[in-house]
Amino acid sequence: MNRPLSSATIIAALLLAAWYLVRAALDRAPNRADLIAVAALGALVTVLALVAVAGLFDGSRPSDTATFAGYLFTTVAFAPAAAWLARMEPTRWGSLILGVGCLVLPVLVLRLQQIASVTGA
Amino acid sequence: MPDNERTDIATRPRDAALGSGLGRVLLLVYGTFALSASARALVQITTHFSEAPLAYLLSAFAGLVYIAATVGLARGGPRGRMIALVSCTIELVGVLVIGTLSIVDGVAFPDATVWSDFGAGYGYVPLVLPFIGLWWIWKR
Numbered sequence: 475m476n477r478p479l480s481s482a483t484i485i486a487a488l489l490l491a492a493w494y495l496v497r498a499a500l501d502r503a504p505n506r507a508d509l510i511a512v513a514a515l516g517a518l519v520t521v522l523a524l525v526a527v528a529g530l531f532d533g534s535r536p537s538d539t540a541t542f543a544g545y546l547f548t549t550v551a552f553a554p555a556a557a558w559l560a561r562m563e564p565t566r567w568g569s570l571i572l573g574v575g576c577l578v579l580p581v582l583v584l585r586l587q588q589i590a591s592v593t594g595a
Numbered sequence: 596m597p598d599n600e601r602t603d604i605a606t607r608p609r610d611a612a613l614g615s616g617l618g619r620v621l622l623l624v625y626g627t628f629a630l631s632a633s634a635r636a637l638v639q640i641t642t643h644f645s646e647a648p649l650a651y652l653l654s655a656f657a658g659l660v661y662i663a664a665t666v667g668l669a670r671g672g673p674r675g676r677m678i679a680l681v682s683c684t685i686e687l688v689g690v691l692v693i694g695t696l697s698i699v700d701g702v703a704f705p706d707a708t709v710w711s712d713f714g715a716g717y718g719y720v721p722l723v724l725p726f727i728g729l730w731w732i733w734k735r
Contacts, residue, residue, distance in 0.1 A: 544634050556623060563619045570620050578627060581718075 475590040476525045483518050484580040490515055491576035498569035504560050512560070512572050516553030519579065523550045526586065534593045542589045549582040613671040613679065613735055621728055625665040628721070632709045633658030653693060654708045660686050664728065680732050687725035690714055694722070 490511055497508065523546050536542045556575025560568040614622055636654035644651055660682050667679030694713035707716055714721030 538638075541638055544638075548630060548634075552627075555626075559619055559623050563615065565616060567616045567620050570617075571623055574620060574623060 475529070475587045476522065479518075479522050479525060480583050480587055483515075483522050484583055486515055486518060487576045487579040487583075491573050494569045494573035494576060498566045498573055501566045502569060503564045503566060504568045504572055508569065508572060509557055509561065512553055512557045512575070515576065515579070516550075516557065519553055519583075520550055522583070526590065529590075536590045537592050538589055542586070545582060545586050545589060549579065549586060552579055552582060613676055613732065614668050617731055618668055621724075621731060622665065622668050624720070624724060625661055625668060625728070628709065628717075628724070629658060629661035629665045631717075632661050635709070650708050650711075653710070657686075657689060657709045660689065676732060676735060679728070683725050683728040683732060686721075687729065690721050690725060 493511075494504070494508065497504070526546060530539070552575060556571055560571045560575075562568075563571060612618070632654060636651060636658050639647075639651040639654055663682035664679055664686065667675045667677070667682060669675070670678065690710045690713060693708060693710035697708075697711040709717060709721050713719060
């Protein structure tokens with residue numbers, strides 16, 4: 475796993491989570507900028523995943539490749555899923571959906587790092 | 596962008612769909628748990644089932660309960676509400692019983708499930724979730 479890229483993703487997700495939770499607390503529905511921001515985060519996560527997949531071919535495979543692949547897929551799909559649900563919910567709860575989604579993403583990235591660090595050498 | 600999209604809760608009908616509003620937030624959380632619990636069970640059962648059969652079967656059961664709750668919330672209507680109500684109740688009982696057992700009798704639970712130690716491995720979300728879920732379903 476690419477450390478700087480993972481850290482950047484985690485920090486970006488946490489900042490966005492704080493923002494969305496404040497928006498939800500203030501009873502604001504997600505606006506266009508909010509949805510664009512979550513899409514940008516999704517793009518960042520996708521780049522991270524692509525780098526991680528590329529890393530699988532340089533010899534240091536995680537010992538549990540199936541679990542790693544499962545987490546990778548879930549992580550990539552998470553931001554789009556949250557955005558999709560949030561678009562159907564143009565209320566404060568839509569902002570909360572984005573906030574929860576952005577809180578789960580760092581956990582997924584940390585788990586990916588954990589699984590990647592256990593290599594079956 | 597101006598913040599003129601302030602939402603008006605009062606306009607939401609009392610009998611609005613189970614899967615809207617806070618229900619849609621629950622949908623995301625339950626969906627996540629449905630996926631993580633069943634994926635975990637699948638990996639545990641297919642790779643090292645004999646190590647802790649009871650724990651792994653419980654993982655699979657927890658996964659099914661979360662899937663049922665997610666489906667119930669998404670479906671809505673009297674039937675979806677009933678499915679969600681039953682699965683949230685099982686979930687509440689499950690997390691309390693398994694949580695207690697895993698602390699009292701660690702031998703029977705050598706490997707973790709979502710409900711072990713009251714869901715501590717998942718930030719205690721499995722413990723809090725059924726309360727929010729039941730409250731939400733009850734309110735409808």
